[in-house]
Amino acid sequence: MLAMLIGGRAVTGEASFEVVNPATEAVIANVPDCSAENLNEAVAAAQAALPAWSATPIEARRQLLLDCADLLVANIDELARLLVLEQGKPLPKATRELMGSAAWLRYTATLDLPVEIIRDDEMVRVELRHKPIGVVGAIVPWNYPVISAVGKFAPAMLAGNTVVLKPSPYTPLATLRLGELLRERIPAGVLNIVSGGDELGRRLTAHPGIQKLSLTGSVAAGRSVAAAAAHELKRITLELGGNDAAIVLGDVDVKKVAQKVFTAAFENSGQVCTAIKRVYVHDSIHDAFVAELVALATAARVGDGMAEGIDYGPINNHAQFSRVLGLIDSAKSEGGTVLCGGTRIGDTGYFIAPAIVTGLPDSARLVAEEQFGPALPVLRFSDIDDAVARANDSPLGLGGSVWSADATRAAEIADRLVCGTSWVNAHLMIVPQAPISGQKLSGIGAENGVAGLQAFTRLQTRIVPKS
Structure with a gap:
């Protein structure tokens, strides 16, 4: 012992x-x-x-x-x-x-x-x-x-x-x-x-x-x-806790940014305090962006961390495993569409297939609560002021990010996020020199x-x- x-x-x-x-x-x-x-x-x-x-x-x-x-x-x-x-x-x-x-x-x-x-x-x-x-x-x-x-x-x-x-x-x-x-x-x-x-x-x-x-x-x-x-x-x-929002503007390279957003959302099977927990995508690229996320989620290899070639392991414990599955089920009843994943993998172990969910209102539990698991809600926006207001409309304020081909514009928008860490064209980049501090709850x-x-x-x- x-x-x-x-x-x-x-x-x-x-x-x-x-x-x-x-x-x-x-x-x-x-x-x-x-x-x-x-x-x-x-x-x-x-x-x-x-x-x-x-x-x-x-x-x-x-x-x-x-x-x-x-x-x-x-x-x-x-x-x-x-x-x-x-x-x-x-x-x-x-x-x-x-x-x-x-x-x-x-x-x-x-x-x-x-x-x-x-x-x-x-x-x-x-x-x-x-x-x-x-x-x-x-x-x-x-x-x-x-x-x-x-x-x-x-x-x-x-x-x-x-x-x-x-x-x-x-x-x-x-x-x-x-x-x-x-x-x-x-x-x-x-x-x-x-x-x-x-x-x-x-x-x-x-x-x-x-x-x-x-x-x-x-x-x-x-x-x-x-x-x-x-x-x-x-x-x-x-x-x-955190319920970090990412705001993706319509001028981004969809394939490149979708890969980065996916990584920042699903790292450690979504069990990261400052992971992306909800992503707001401009109307003009929403469907293409979602298609890239679904392709990445479908290709992800989930399994025992001791096996070779595994991208993501299980949820750490049964209580959290049950909670994440419950949030995904609630998303279905609240008007969301689970485009892929969201189900248990196998009969043993706390494995959940990465889920991409669309069509949810901001009041849905999967959007309003921190899921801390492999399920990402994607939400549309057309007006940037509306997107910022929705991102800030949370009792949590740990991190957030803004993505744009115009880094100066992205930085100006990121400055409006009420959170302890704001990233520009990045997320989940944590270095020992940078303090982590939470706003609100x-x-x-x-x-x-x-x-x-x-x-x-x-x-x-x-x-x-x-x-």
Whole structure:
């Protein structure tokens, strides 16, 4: 059994839970189910490690992140296999996630938290300093479990905090194994990894020893975390759901842009927070654009991520599998036409054939809700102001994109989208330097880049009179 990482020790605890392979529906492992006592030990270990770690020079913290990246890459084959078995994505894409995780560690190691001089004259010197917050509680999703974990613990640790990290109960294996590999390198208590379900998440969120919470998850989960954090005014960063809209103007190269839109919608079987979830296409090219999307969907190879030549794996878990199928069924009853896909593939595993759906009103569930699966609604527009208004008519605001042969015009339109990230002739292009932030119900705060690092700090103003 894989072990939790608590205070530099491998801990299996007294209880366990099962992890299921979404491609086979078979139990592939039992992992520790963190008890209240185990969590208390993890938080206490993080508290005990905090003074020495926060006093460690940032150069040494940087080197630790580089060492972590090297260890990850040295064990990438084992970690990638675990990631495929628990998450479902094809092996090459699991390897890509892990290589991205190493790149994230190395990029984070280049960042700095310099003292900012606000004023320095004959009267006074005013400095702004970024200090560690304390013990960070990090809650990680199941769609990209390893890179999401790295995206939280790397900047938190670089800033001088200690961390208690909880992976999703659907995908704990690669993260727990990474913790085992890092155990001999990271000082005891600086990074703790505990596994469990929703109850553990509630305990971690409410724990009085946690000063900062970072969650990537659903809007419902974000509301729960925010409510629990309010009592003690814990600092929070919430990266929540998205219902990203793409607006495609009539002057595009239909074949080229349809390919890019399809990729950005169906990557990881649609299980990406910032994937395209609805696409508005100008009347003049709508039918031709839809025909290209249908051809791409029909040609997509869906199957077990361990098999060769697979483009897309299964939905990660049964609950989400049922929800996506339910949204596709509701689209049929709400006036939509499912042009291809939308049905279960085989009798075993959570596989859904990629679906392209047309004819829906904006009020339809598949348009108004985040599907987080392989089903894309395509909607017509003739007036760009109408398209922008419809794209913005959502309680979510994570990302959005505009596509046009005229990049300047596309940028002007993209500037009108109410979302944290707006792309021009691209979508789902995520780099570690670019902060991700949600508008409206899509989140609070930022991850990635300098802004993401600073989110793991508290500000301290130092004022030094000169007379």
